Amino acid sequence: xxxxxxxxxxxxxxxxxxxxxxxxxxxxxxxxxQFALHDADNPLEALKTALRKATSGEIRLIxxxxxxxxxxxxxxxxxxxxxxxxxxxxxxxxATLSHLYKILNMDRSNTxxxxxxxxxxxxxxRFYGDKGPAYFAIQRRLKPSxxxxxxxxxxxxxxxxxxxxxxxxxxxxxxxTTTMTTRTTPTTPTTLTxxxxxxxxxxxxxxxxxxxxxxx
Numbered sequence: 122x123x124x125x126x127x128x129x130x131x132x133x134x135x136x137x138x139x140x141x142x143x144x145x146x147x148x149x150x151x152x153x154x155q156f157a158l159h160d161a162d163n164p165l166e167a168l169k170t171a172l173r174k175a176t177s178g179e180i181r182l183i184x185x186x187x188x189x190x191x192x193x194x195x196x197x198x199x200x201x202x203x204x205x206x207x208x209x210x211x212x213x214x215x216a217t218l219s220h221l222y223k224i225l226n227m228d229r230s231n232t233x234x235x236x237x238x239x240x241x242x243x244x245x246x247r248f249y250g251d252k253g254p255a256y257f258a259i260q261r262r263l264k265p266s267x268x269x270x271x272x273x274x275x276x277x278x279x280x281x282x283x284x285x286x287x288x289x290x291x292x293x294x295x296x297x298t299t300t301m302t303t304r305t306t307p308t309t310p311t312t313l314t315x316x317x318x319x320x321x322x323x324x325x326x327x328x329x330x331x332x333x334x335x336x337x
Contacts, residue, residue, distance in 0.1 A: 122147065122186045122212040124205055126226050131155060132164040142223050150179045186212055198242065202227065206235040207244055210258040215248075217255045 122143070131137060137151035154171040161167035175183070189211045193204050202225075209224045210216060216224070222232035236256055239245035246259050 122182070122209060122224060124209065124225060125190075126205065128154075130226065132158070132168065134158075142220075144182065146176070146178045146182050150175055150183070153179075196244075199239075199244075200235075202231065203235050203239055206232065207239055207258060210245060210256060215250075215255050215257040217250075217252055221256065 127140060131140075131151055131154055137148065137155045140148060140151050143151070150171060153174055154167060157167035157170040157174075158164065161170060172180075172183075186208075189208050193199075193208045193211065196204065196207075199207065205225055205227075206221065209221060213221075213224070218229065218233060218236070221236075222229050225232055227235075236245055236247075240247060240256075243262050244259060245256050247254055247256050249255070
C-alpha cells in the first residue's frame, strides 16, 4: 500500500518510479499524481486532480487504506511509526520484514523494532511461510488459555465421532495420532489353467540317397 509518508514524498518531488514494488494500481496512481504536479499550482491541487482521474480500482485501494488508517489511529498506546507498521500489515494481511520496510519507507532495524513492540503488545503475530518468517495483524486477540480450550474442543469433537462410529478411521486420542485402517482383499497367487507351452526343438530336413524325405 501507499503510506502517508510515501504520499508526502511524492508530493514533494520524489519520482513515482521508486514505488515499483507496490501493487500495479498504486503505481498508476503514483504516476498520475506525479504528472498532476507539473500542471498544478500546489501539491494539494495536484492530489485532487489525481483523485478525480483515478480509476475505480485505484479508488478501492485508496478507500481500503483510509479505512485501515482510521481504525488504527484510535490506538493511543502506539507511536506514529508503530501505527504505520500496523496499518500496512492490516492492509497487506501478511508481509515479510524485507517487504514491509520497503512499504514503510523505513530502515530494516527500525521496522524490526516496531514489529517487536507490536508483537509484545498483542497487535501482531509471526509465522513461518515459504519465504521464511512473516508477520500478520491480529484481528482478534485470544488469551493464552484459549489455546488449551481450542485443543479440548478438538478432543471432544473426535470423541463424539468415535462414539458415533466411523468406518476405516481410528483416532488414538491419548497420543493424538491418527491411523487409517482400510479393508483389503488378500491377493491370491495366480494359477495357470493351462501349462506353459515349451519351445519345440528345431527340426531339420535331410534328403537321403533313396530320395525319400526324412524329418529329423
